[in-house]
Amino acid sequence: MPIILFGGEKGGTGKSTLATNIAVMRARAGHDVLLLDTDKQATSSKWASVREEEVIAPGLFAVQKFGKGIPALVQDLQSRYDDIIIDAGGRDNPELRYALAIAEKAYIPVLPSDFDAWTIRDMDRLIEMAQSFNPDLTAYIVISRASTHPQSREADGTREDILGEQLEQLTITDTVIFERVAYRKAARNGKAVVELSNKDRDEKAIFEIEALYKEVFVA
Ligand SMILES: Nc1ncnc2c1ncn2[C@@H]1O[C@H](COP(=O)(O)OP(=O)(O)OP(=O)(O)O)[C@@H](O)[C@H]1O
Numbered sequence: 001m002p003i004i005l006f007g008g009e010k011g012g013t014g015k016s017t018l019a020t021n022i023a024v025m026r027a028r029a030g031h032d033v034l035l036l037d038t039d040k041q042a043t044s045s046k047w048a049s050v051r052e053e054e055v056i057a058p059g060l061f062a063v064q065k066f067g068k069g070i071p072a073l074v075q076d077l078q079s080r081y082d083d084i085i086i087d088a089g090g091r092d093n094p095e096l097r098y099a100l101a102i103a104e105k106a107y108i109p110v111l112p113s114d115f116d117a118w119t120i121r122d123m124d125r126l127i128e129m130a131q132s133f134n135p136d137l138t139a140y141i142v143i144s145r146a147s148t149h150p151q152s153r154e155a156d157g158t159r160e161d162i163l164g165e166q167l168e169q170l171t172i173t174d175t176v177i178f179e180r181v182a183y184r185k186a187a188r189n190g191k192a193v194v195e196l197s198n199k200d201r202d203e204k205a206i207f208e209i210e211a212l213y214k215e216v217f218v219a
């Protein structure tokens, strides 16, 4: 059963945005999805409450869990769901480590604007450590919130910087997620970008998030 983690040490990179979008897409594909929120800010849980209030189908069940109970909870719920998608944040809390102990795939969004080699190398070492007791784990960087400015090459530049680090464990997804209003609109309304209609619909956002979805679940 896929256990997919969106995590990382830096704030505001798009962890909750990607977790909620991918969870909706998986649920729309007919799977029973649990959204596990291990971040005390509770972004994904609040998003799920809005979704419930607005009665948006498919409904998504979200639970919050912190600390060392995370692996046991996942083990408990594993048989009841097809997929578990985890929104884990935070440098100074253990949630990311517990989540890495049980995830099959971890996605770490990185902003081109605050890429720094030290953090990436730290993450690479953290993944390596997690793999010593979770050998099934594979981990990827997702370039996130990249500039859509036509002249901007920041996503390409960041990819080159990351590749230049010659990391041991982390690889980069082919898909880049750009900074687009549609992600904020969807988030505010308890939706994913694929659920926005009419004037809110953004084909480019849908195209890129579908590409990421395929990398997560097909590749
Ligand atoms: N691709 C995007 N385009 C536009 N806005 C985005 C995008 N990704 C995230 N945002 C917005 O940026 C803010 C931070 O995003 P999000 O909450 O997903 O990040 P996070 O990594 O979960 O943050 P935190 O570390 O606080 O948990 C939110 O307001 C969100 O709507």
Ligand SMILES: [Mg+2]
Residues within 6 Å of the ligand: 015, 016, 017, 039, 041, 043, 044, 087, 089
């Ligand atoms: Mg978050």
